Amino acid sequence: xxxxxxxxxxxxxxxxxxxxxxxxxxxxxxxxxxxxxxxxxxxxxxxxxxxxxxxxxxxxxxxxxxxxxxxxxxxxxxxxxxxxxxxxxxxxxxxxxxxxxxxxxxxxxxxxxxxxxxxxxxxxxxxxxxxxxxxxxxxxxxxxxxxxxxxxxxxxxxxxxxxxxxxxxxxxxxxxxx
Numbered sequence: 689x690x691x692x693x694x695x696x697x698x699x700x701x702x703x704x705x706x707x708x709x710x711x712x713x714x715x716x717x718x719x720x721x722x723x724x725x726x727x728x729x730x731x732x733x734x735x736x737x738x739x740x741x742x743x744x745x746x747x748x749x750x751x752x753x754x755x756x757x758x759x760x761x762x763x764x765x766x767x768x769x770x771x772x773x774x775x776x777x778x779x780x781x782x783x784x785x786x787x788x789x790x791x792x793x794x795x796x797x798x799x800x801x802x803x804x805x806x807x808x809x810x811x812x813x814x815x816x817x818x819x820x821x822x823x824x825x826x827x828x829x830x831x832x833x834x835x836x837x838x839x840x841x842x843x844x845x846x847x848x849x850x851x852x853x854x855x856x857x858x859x860x861x862x863x864x865x866x
Contacts, residue, residue, distance in 0.1 A: 715822030718769040721745035731829050745769070750769050752776075752840035770820050776834050777805070777812040778846060778855045786811060789849045793842065800838035811850065813842050 716723050721737060725747050728735035734749040744766050746756035752865075754776045762770030780786050786804060790811060795803040803812050815835050821830075846855040 703855065710717060715823045715824055716828070717819035718760055718768065718772050718817075719763075719819075721747065721767070724758070724760075724772070726794065727828060728832065731825075731832060733832060751836045754839055756835075756839070770818070772817040772819060774815040774817070774839075775812060775841075776814075777810045777811075779810050780849075780850065782807075786850060792849065793845055797838070797841075799834060800842055802842065807840050812844070813839065816840075817864075837860055 716727060718724060724739040725735045728749070733751065735758075736748045738746050740746050742791060744763065745760050748759070749756055756774055756776040759773045759775060760769035760771070761773055765818055768792065774840075784865050786808070790802045790804055800813060803814075804810075805812055816832055827845070843855060
């Protein structure tokens with residue numbers, strides 16, 4: 689019985705030690721847009737911290753042949769943000785009904801939402817990321833990979849279903865994919 693109790697106590701201490709070690713894994717969240725931009729740059733992504741017209745923090749970058757903007761949401765006083773929204777968009781011909789193509793994408797894909805803007809002159813694409821409670825660097829890197837992968841898939845979808853060729857390049861002369 690004493691050996692069983694000793695084994696039980698040893699296992700309990702190992703589990704507590706593992707739980708404490710897990711609490712020390714470094715995490716970050718959207719509370720500091722600057723730290724998000726730095727983490728992206730450390731991972732090799734183009735990420736330029738900027739502000740929108742309202743002075744709210746955004747990150748601009750390029751991945752999968754498309755420029756994108758990362759918007760910070762749920763912020764208090766333009767910081768202490770809760771969520772991140774990745775956005776990319778392409779101009780489209782307003783004489784063509786693009787809603788069926790957008791609906792086809794959304795019906796067939798769980799990640800990445802396509803939409804027409806209110807004037808129906810561009811197709812937008814977004815990917816939401818909640819960071820409440822923090823996430824590890826590996827989890828953040830995985831989400832960035834997902835964003836790049838689904839954005840690349842959507843670019844190909846636009847090629848095949850909207851433009852009948854590659855979508856217009858959203859790059860300027862200084863842009864490059866990672």
